[in-house]
Structure formats: structure tokens, C-alpha cells
Amino acid sequence: MAEQTDKRALVIGAHPDDNEFGCGGSIAKLARDGWDIAYIICTNGNKGSHDTAMSSYRLSEIRESEQRAAADVLGVQRVIFLRYNDGELEPTTALRTEMALYIRHFKPTVVYTHDPWKQYMLHPDHRAVGFAVIDGIVSARDHLYMPGLSQIGISVWRPKSLYLWSAEQSDYTEDITDTLEMKIAALTRHHSQLDGNDGWAERVIRRARDAGKAAGFQAGESFRRLQL
Template sequence: MKFDDALEINSALAIFAHPDDNEWNSGGTIASWVRQGVEVNLVLVTNGASGSSDPEMTREKLKEIRMVEQRQAADVLGVKEVVTLGFEDGYLYPDLELRKAVAREIRRFRPDVVLTHSTERLMADFYANHPDHVAVGEVVLRSINPDASSGLMFPELWKEEGFEPFLPNAVFIGTFGFGPVFTDITETVDQKIEALKHHRSQVESPDEIETFVRERFKQIAKDQPYEYSESFHILRTNVV
């Protein structure tokens, strides 16, 4: 798939902190790319075990529920493989263990592009970015330079596990409406909504989710030549 004059995308790796982050940030874009023949895989960094205020819920039970929900949502979008790294939800820090785990998956999948979180803490006047999101976004950027791309970083990944250094051509950083690059999800917004509804443990009212998604992502597209949009900052790593 030709994204623009400088970027060809045949494979993509989404790297997000929690179950449902992928769908919120880039579900419509991913569904659109899959329709155009792009292979998309997902790396889920945490187990999602903190996402409930139900006094009867346990972390172990919620973890199992959310993994099932994520696989169902991924199927709606056409995601091929879901890899769960299993870090504890709510406790992420961009330390060496997390950096190595993410670098391993980038080297394993060798995608043309990576999609991930913004490292900005304040995303909008109604949303403070979760610290796990910030940590994952930071780790992905560190993977681009140097963790996944340098043979001298985590050399055991190459020498012992066989994962050669690799540099994707671009990173799509979700900006939740603040551009500067907007993707057309008009044909796939229904898939985005359906995927989000599969996260039943996080959705009090499916109707309210649908209304919010349509209103929010229509607003994001207000200055674009299409009805619904997601937005990204694109870091182009292949520019010399």
C-alpha cells in the first residue's frame, strides 16, 4: 500500500499499553490498511488487570477477560497476531526490561511502520494521557534509536535469539485529534466501533460508545475532505 510518495506500507506493528488502546488510537486506520493488503500485528504491553472499579473483580479474572476481548476486537479489524508481553497494568516504567521486550518484537516482526502512543501527558482539555501510554510511547522511540536498530544494544537479542537489528521506516504516533497527519476512516469507522464494543469490561453503554466515537472522530475530520478521521504525528526514520 502506498501511503504517500515517500512511504510504502506492506506490514505494520501496533504497540500499545492496554487492551482497547489500539482500537481507540488507530482502529479505523488499521482496518483500512488491512483492506488494502497490509499485514498488521499487535503487541499488547500490559495485562490490562487494573481496568475495573468492580469490588467483586480480581486482577487475575480481569486479565483473562480482557485478553479474550482484545482478540475479538483484533479479529474485527483484521489484525493477524496479538502478542501479550504481560507487564502489570498501571506499573509501567521505561526501564531496560521493558525496552528489551519491545525491541525484541520490533526485530521479530520487522514492520515497515510502527503505531504507538504519544509521549505527551496532556492530550486534550478532557484527557490526561495514562502514564502507561507515555511509558510505551517512550520505549518505542528508544527502540527506534537505539534499542531495535543497533546491533550493540541488547546484543543477546541478535547473538543468542537470532533477532537482527531492524529500523522501521516510520512511526505513527497517535495524537487523538491534534494532527498533523489525518487518515480517512470513513469506510472503516463502523469496524472501529464494533471492535471497541468487544471490550465489554470497559464499556458501560455500547450506544454511548458509538455516539462518542462518531462525534469525536467526525470532529477530528472537520477540516479534512472526508467524514471521519484519526490523526497522527509521523516520525519518518528512513529520511537521510
């Protein structure tokens, strides 16, 4: 059953809810298929509110519990919170190294994250995470990066594929016809983000229908796929 052990995915998003929006349907499929899935949530999302009575401290706690609930819906086994402040991420060497360390630790065969090359993407954290993950993959796979880690048994790891969500130049569509409902159910857990946002589910469904159409599916999630 060597194949069984290859079923490991790492999903890295800037904020609580990004992973569900980006690839929730695909992740639900992997979970159903017995994959071991870990989430990394880089920021605490503590600026994501229009409620003037909300504090950053309370919001970050709320968003972590919403994220755990959403991950449970999809069948994700582990959620790692890095707890950086929302809106303050930069694609530093330190963040890249941190990503590389998680990649070496979890040994994922597939990695999902933001496409940092999406034009006119407003949120700086989305760009920062996308670049840090891509650069981190390079650091994770070659032994002369972080040489001390190999000496304590954290050896190099090379994922097979990288899927970038929200890509303008997507070249791969996952058929999520059977898991679109689970994606919506998981997103629903992000109450602080979506409860007052009328029509969000219809918009997510419409986008999935549009993405699927070109590939001949009832619903899809599109990615730029890099074979590594």
C-alpha cells in the same frame, strides 16, 4: 512483488482497547489492503473495572479474550500479550529492549503507539509505553545495541514511519470514512470497558468527524507522524 513484503505493521498499546481507540480505523484499512499486522498489548488491564465484585485475575482473562475478538474484527493476524500488571509500567531499559526485540523480529515498516508527550495524560502506562517504543526503535535499528542478538541472527531493523496517536500536535490524518464502522464494531468487543459507558460510540464518532473535518474527510484518525 517486493512491495507486498513491505506491508507489515506493529501496533503497541498499554492496555486491551488502546489500539482500537488509537488507530482502529487505520488498522482496518491496512488489513483490507493485505497488510500483515501484529498487536502487542503490554499490560493485562487488570485494574480496569469499577465492579467491586471483579477480581484482577478474572478481569485479565476477560480482557484478553475481548482483545482477541476486537483484533479479529479488524483483521489483525496476531496479538501478543506481555501481561505486565496494569498501572505499573515504567519506561525502563528492560522494557525498551523488549520493544526493540519485537521490532527486530516482526520487521514492521510502520509502527503505531501512544504519543508520550501528550500533556496532562493521566495514565502512566500510556506514557511508559510511548517512550519505550520510541526508545526501542532506536535500539532496534543500530547494530551496537544488543550486539548478541545479531550474532544469533536477530539483526537490526529500521521501520519507515512511526504514528503516535492522541497527539496534541498531530500532522497527519488518515481517512477512515470507510472503516469507522469497523472501529466501532471492534471497540464494542471490549464489553468489560464499554457496556456501562453510555454514549461512548457517539463520542468516538464525533471525535472521528472532528479529526476528519480539517483534512476534508467524513471521518479521520489523527497522528503525529515521524518519518524514520
